[in-house]
Amino acid sequence: MFVLIFVGGVLLAHWYLWLRLVRPTTGPGRLRKALTWGLAGLLGLLVATFAGSRMDLLHGLAWPGYVWLALMFYLVIFLVVLEIPRAVAGWVLRRSERGRTPAPEPEPVAIMAGAASTPEEASQAPAGVSSATPSMSRRLFLERTTAAVAGVGALGAVGYGMASALGDPVIESIKVGLPKLDPRLGGLRFAVVSDIHLGPLTGRAHTERIVRMINGLEADVVAIVGDLVDGSVADLGPLARPLRSLESRYGAYFVTGNHEYFASGGHLEWIEELRELGVRPLRNERVEIRHQGAVLDLAGVNDLNGESVGDGPDFGKALGGRDTSRSTVLLAHQPVQVDQAARHGVDLQLSGHTHGGQIAPFNLVVGLQQPVVAGLATIGGVRVYVTRGAGFWGPPVRVGAPPEITILELHSAIR
Structure with a gap:
């Protein structure tokens, strides 16, 4: 379709x-x-x-x-x-x-010997006279x-x-209040990046710049929220290798986006490649982030496009059986997945996918499909942050939606 x-x-x-x-x-x-x-x-x-x-x-x-x-x-x-x-x-x-009065008919002019002898020459008007009518x-x-x-x-x-698209991403600084967040987790910082889209128009320098900028944020957790690649490991593996240098206190985590399932080599080869690079995929699972004596649940679900290959999101597996008194941050590529997140008591969802519209006025079209196009919102009681992404898909062009890396800081009070 x-x-x-x-x-x-x-x-x-x-x-x-x-x-x-x-x-x-x-x-x-x-x-x-x-x-x-x-x-x-x-x-x-x-x-x-x-x-x-x-x-x-x-x-x-x-x-x-x-x-x-x-x-x-x-x-x-x-x-x-x-x-x-x-x-x-x-x-x-x-x-x-x-309303214009028609001009009088021109007087016939005899063609003298030596004058234009071909139709093309005869059709040429004298200098300063247009052959076309004024209208x-x-x-x-x-x-x-x-x-x-x-x-x-x-x-x-x-x-x-x-x-804009080929320049440095903008650093967005966001503070998010979660009502039931343990006060000891206040100040926990997430570096959020999505839609890097390694592909034929990006080089290794694109990844190196993103890694350098993330490392400069000194985040506690790095969250890569899908659409990392637009091709196979064989073609794009060298472009992803700088991810090995990502720095954070509690690690770097990844969830699949729709483009991982379009890759010619399949999504599983990228899952294994990222493990080799020190980035942990969260495939319908969760981990505990222990910070200053308190615990935060960090969960991740697969993208909706994974359903076509039997690898779709499973919220029950990722979020079931946890201590519901703890706050939970969910990584999910598409903002529309917030409906399921709300049913499972998620406090904050981090998403990408939209590119903020990437090329205005596409932001108006994206808003018909996704509940949030960019930025922070509350949907069904869940706080949702949607990053515009650090790369581009298709044209190397961004109008009205500059590339972005976000440093997101959690707080227990509502801000």
């Missing part, structure tokens, strides 16, 4: 771009044909990029393919926004044309101006978004 919707959307977007950027700004001829074939080539590039990423092939197409995807998206957005002013300007132009010139100016404004807007948005 996702593939069908994606392909249909991409085809519709390219058709719309042809209607707004190619047909009205050019006349029949070589230029229109060249632009049409160029747009068709970009469509083929996009399809090849997605097909290659699913099969760990054609990684060389990733950069141009994903950058075009972002440009295509923002071209459509800007052109849609410009539809109303374009329509108003067109209406004004048509009214002005109806045609104004219409063409309107269409080309609309296309230029949309193009500049799309290039600006994508350029800004690439600088």
Whole structure:
């Protein structure tokens, strides 16, 4: 279903771009044909990029393919926004044309010996005289101006978004009050990171920077809340190795995201790889974090996409049989899993998945699927913190949702 919707959307977007950027700004001829074939080539590039990423092939197409995807998206957005002013300007132009007195017919001019002897030469107007009518010139100016404004807007948005996505993540500092938290656990600090998305557009330096920034926070616990990778261990193993250098008082923990189940080598190979790197996966299980003589339950559940391979979330296994007088922090990739967390008395859920929308206005679409797009909220009595993630998926672009690493501090009083 996702593939069908994606392909249909991409085809519709390219058709719309042809209607707004190619047909009205050019006349029949070589230029229109060249632009049409160029747009068709970009469509083929996009399809090849997605097909290659699913099969760990054609990684060389990733950069141009994903950058075009972002440009295509923002071209459509800007052109849609410009539809109303374009329509108003067109209406004004048509009214002005109806009210204009027709120009007198030109006098016939004899062609003298030595004058243009071919139809092409004869059709050329003298210097300073346009061969197009004034109304045609104004219409063409309107269409080309609309296309230029949309193009500049799309290039600006994508350029800004690439600088944001490829730059340093923002450090978000959050204090969360849990009413039944043992006061001795007050001040316990979690470094929360999600959606690192190691893949063909990221290098080892991407992981090294994230590890360096996390280590600088001097956290008690590191929580990696899913979507670490977009490929197999064979392809991306070297990019994940800096995770071995993560530093924290009580360890680093990981739960699967939906993309771990898309990896060509399977999610289990990444589970074992992370164990080798010193990061403990919490696969529908929990551990005790002992701090200053008090105990906190830290639990983790698998992502919902694991159900397709018999590895889905099991809240009963992760949270059953515990001492309910203790506070429980749950790692769950998707915020929507908070419904089950509430039924099991979880105090705080840490999630990712949404990217904060990644590319505005996608944040409005994400909000239709997930109860929280980014930040801290309370759902069904459970405090939920959703990080925007430290990486990106698809286009190396973030607009309105900069990458993030969070330092989250627990307190017993409500803040």
